[in-house]
Amino acid sequence: MRFIVADWGTTRFRGYLIDNEIILDQVSSDEGVSALQKGQHRDVFLHHCGRWLEAEPNAPVLLVGMVGSREGWVEAPYASCPAGPAEIAQALIPVDLTKGRKAHIIPGLFCEPAPGAADVIRGEETLVLGAGVENGLVCSAGTHPKWILVRNGRIERFATYMTGEMYALLREHSMIGRPATEPSDQKGFDMGLDAAERNGGAQGAERVGLLHLLFGARAAVVSGRMASNLLAPYLSGLLTGDEINGALAQFGRPSSVTILADQARSDLYARALARHGIGAERRNPKQALLAGLTRIVQQHAGG
Amino acid sequence: MRFIVADWGTTRFRGYLIDNEIILDQVSSDEGVSALQKGQHRDVFLHHCGRWLEAEPNAPVLLVGMVGSREGWVEAPYASCPAGPAEIAQALIPVDLTKGRKAHIIPGLFCEPAPGAADVIRGEETLVLGAGVENGLVCSAGTHPKWILVRNGRIERFATYMTGEMYALLREHSMIGRPATEPSDQKGFDMGLDAAERNGGAQGAERVGLLHLLFGARAAVVSGRMASNLLAPYLSGLLTGDEINGALAQFGRPSSVTILADQARSDLYARALARHGIGAERRNPKQALLAGLTRIVQQHAGG
Secondary structure (H helix, E strand, O other), X not given: OEEEEEEEOOOOEEEEEEEOOXXXXXXXXXXXXXXXXXXXXXXXXXXXXXXXXXXXXXXXXXXXXXXXXXXXXOOOOOEEOOEOHHHHHHOOEEEEXXXXXXXXXXXXXXXXXXXXXXXXXXXXXXXXXXXXXXXXXXXXXXXXOEEEEEEOOEEEEEEEXXXXXXXXXXXXXXXOOOOOOOOXXXXXXXXXXXXXXXXXXXHXXXXXXXXXXXXXXXXXXXXXXXXXXXXXXXXXXXXXXXXXXXXXXXXXXXXXEEEEOOHHHHHHHHHHXXXXXXXXXXXXXXXXXXXXXXXXXXXXXXX | OEEEEEEEOOOOEEEEEEEOOEEEEEEEEOOOHHHOOOOOHHHHHHHHHHHHHHHOOOOOEEEEOHXXXXXXXXXXXXXXXXXXXXXXXHOOEEEEOOOOOEEEXXXXXXXXXXXXXXXXXXXXXXXXXXXXXXXXXXXXOOOOOEEXXXXXXXXXXXXXXXXXXXXXXXXXXXXXOOOOOOOOOOHHHHHHHHHHHOOOOHHHOOOOOHHHHHHHHHHHHHOOOOOHHHHHHHHHHHHHHHHHHHHHHHHOOOOEEEEEOOHHHHHHHHHHHHOOOOEEEEEOHHHHHHHHHHHHHHHHHHO
16 A cells, blocks of 8 residues: 655654555655644645655555654644554544645554553554564663563553663763763673663662662772773663663563664664573564554555 | 861862861852862962961861862872771871971772672761761762761761752753743652652562653653643652662661751651651751861871
8 A cells, every 4th residue: 555654753854655665755854843833844744745645646644753742743642552553543633734635643652551650652653563573572772762562463551761861861961971981892881781780689689779870880980990981881781771670570571572773772682681581583663664654554544 | 176177079169167066267169179270279278278277377177078089189099998087087188288287188988889889979978977876877968869887987888879960960951851840849759759669679569660760750741640840859759769769778777867968858858768667867967077077187186
């Protein structure tokens, strides 16, 4: 099936003309959601994708990502878990394009990972539905990594970690990251994983607290116990290891996790998971996005 | 005994003329260590305290705080734990003032809270030695709260948490803290303590990870589950609660903790500790500093 989609995030607009999970044509710009005011989205979309609308008068049009957030085109309320392609297709939010043509915004998902707790996802749900996982645990690793439990092809529940944003905060704004020097020595990543183990509670280890282990990184450098070029990868390893500790506590210990990330990041997660005796299946995020969109648009067209 | 001291931190210079734990005269300025270049410290000290040097030709002179760090006057190497007034007095580092007169920098302390881990303290050790605790657990709460175990009047070991700095990072620079609105509702602090319990590992609770609970705060606000004026105190409660979980894991669960902090912060710690059935003894930080300095200067004079 041929369709038009905009993957419209906080910082980037990416338009695709897709057929059979293949990109026929594409366009991108820096007109992300954060760069736009209310009322501008329609014109931006028509400017980039109007020629496809004319050439493909019957193609469905989907919008995915932060375009459905409060700061986006219109707010698409979060749908509830469990949710698969059918539930998401039913919760699509229409917006007017031109001459009666509509686009449909894919809603984010809400879940309660624990009683009274809240978590949300907006965009990654579509990748996960295209990752080819019928039953299993998926990690979509980015600024805010998501761990998503899939049951019978539907997203059962998920938990988000602020790992990537935290790393950036520590490097750019904190006293903790200030002594870091370049080029960084990747050995530090494994040392950070070692430290995360001390916060894992396993094998009688005391749960000393992430806020203490973070300060300890600075203390190790200023007291001369750690070379300053180990600090940045150490922080990355510590944060990643603590994320994985928490995710495994919430979702159990599968024999393998499916990782949606670029090659370098996938390698780090695979390395960290191997310490727990857990394998890593890698999926290309863009291919997963195309496959997930195709599943949703098929449900939408057939529903 | 009469003596002169500079409590010389990152952002402030504070000079005192002290006799019998009473401040006879004082001066302060914003010439903290971070505002000065190498070679400027002597002149700054003489400018502010020179009149006391002349009036009190036999008074010992102590310098405490970041003035002994790498960025300070001269670097005073960390002394090892356990350390009490005697060990610290022996490790004082002299610097030249004028006409043969010397000041002595109080060194920081280093400890290994766990094998291979590192922690450092510079300044708070003096407060702790003046807190009137012979055996017990002390919390010096500030930007980087320190939990210090005292045995037989000496600092046995300690652990630092980056709680205060983390709160500032989240409020000022992160997506997590962005939705927070004023005036904040202090009810959120208790909700944050609730969330920290879910990371405590007690009573079968899964250890879900601080990085997840932090993101959950944002998720709760953007999904409409939490009012945005609860967010800031919620983050404060979550971070404080997680710090206390970690400190109690490292140092056991005493019946009471001695807290060195201003009134408002002491109240928050007392509230959080009460959930664990632990009492709080409050000490005024400035009185503790004077008492700790007096103990060190007496050792120095007598040694």
